[in-house]
Amino acid sequence: SQQGEEDPQALSIQEGENATMNCSYKTSINNLQWYRQNSGRGLVHLILIRSNEREKHSGRLRVTLDTSKKSSSLLITASRAADTASYFCATDISGNTPLVFGKGTRLSVIA
Amino acid sequence: GEEVAQTPKHLVRGEGQKAKLYCAPIKGHSYVFWYQQVLKNEFKFLISFQNENVFDETGMPKERFSAKCLPNSPCSLEIQATKLEDSAVYFCASSPPHFVAKNIQYFGAGTRLSVL
Incomplete structure (x- = not known):
């Protein structure tokens, strides 16, 4: 069963603005990852945060994790039209176990 | 190879026919995962392999579905x-041994199955 829930389901912003997506999950986790899916393509790994970490950065991406609230957020700064995609959070309970995905946020960045 | 290769890209079957999907994982990766994505959002885990052995099949429907990873x-x-x-x-993903990467999975482009 799906354990993650992203919000918002859809987000539309202007190029240059920041985009924030949230993810909640239900059980204890080992890692939380964010993936991007362009239309008609597979998932591309963006960033991973371990359960003992609170914040992580990678380029224009910033991820936070609050294990007490069982939630995470993904911030994309200075968005570009090429960031238009669906973004999914995914959790696991240990190494090489299946990823449990949320339902995704569809991000549209308008040039 | 350096990418997970899935074939075919699109498969059309009449109800009752058999469908077979293929996945070549990235060379050196020892884990393979199959996921089903319905309606462009929800991903459902089906089965995973560690090399040619079934690792986790908790998501696999009891009937009609089967999977293999042979040498x-x-x-x-x-x-x-x-x-x-x-x-x-249907998406296939592969990942290296756990000590190499922390369960980061590399996905293929998927096979779209249309049953008419």
Whole structure:
């Protein structure tokens, strides 16, 4: 069963603005990852945060994790039209176990 | 190879026909995962392999679905007697041994199965 829930389901912003997506999950986790899916393509790994970490950065991406609230957020700064995609959070309970995905946020960045 | 290769890209079957999907994981990766994506959002885990051994099959439907990963061959997912509700995009992902990367999975482009 799906354990993650992203919000918002859809987000539309202007190029240059920041985009924030949230993810909640239900059980204890080992890692939380964010993936991007362009239309008609597979998932591309963006960033991973371990359960003992609170914040992580990678380029224009910033991820936070609050294990007490069982939630995470993904911030994309200075968005570009090429960031238009669906973004999914995914959790696991240990190494090489299946990823449990949320339902995704569809991000549209308008040039 | 450096990418997970899934074939075919699109597969059309009449209800009751068999469907077989293939996945070549990235060379050196020892884990393979199959996921089903319905309606462009929800991903459902089906089965995973560690090399040629079934690692976790808790998501696999009890009937009609089977999968294999044999040495020196692409992995395969087979659906016998397809039903309309099997229409989905099936993704394969591979990952290196756990000590190399922390369960980061590398996805193929998917096979879209349309059951008519």
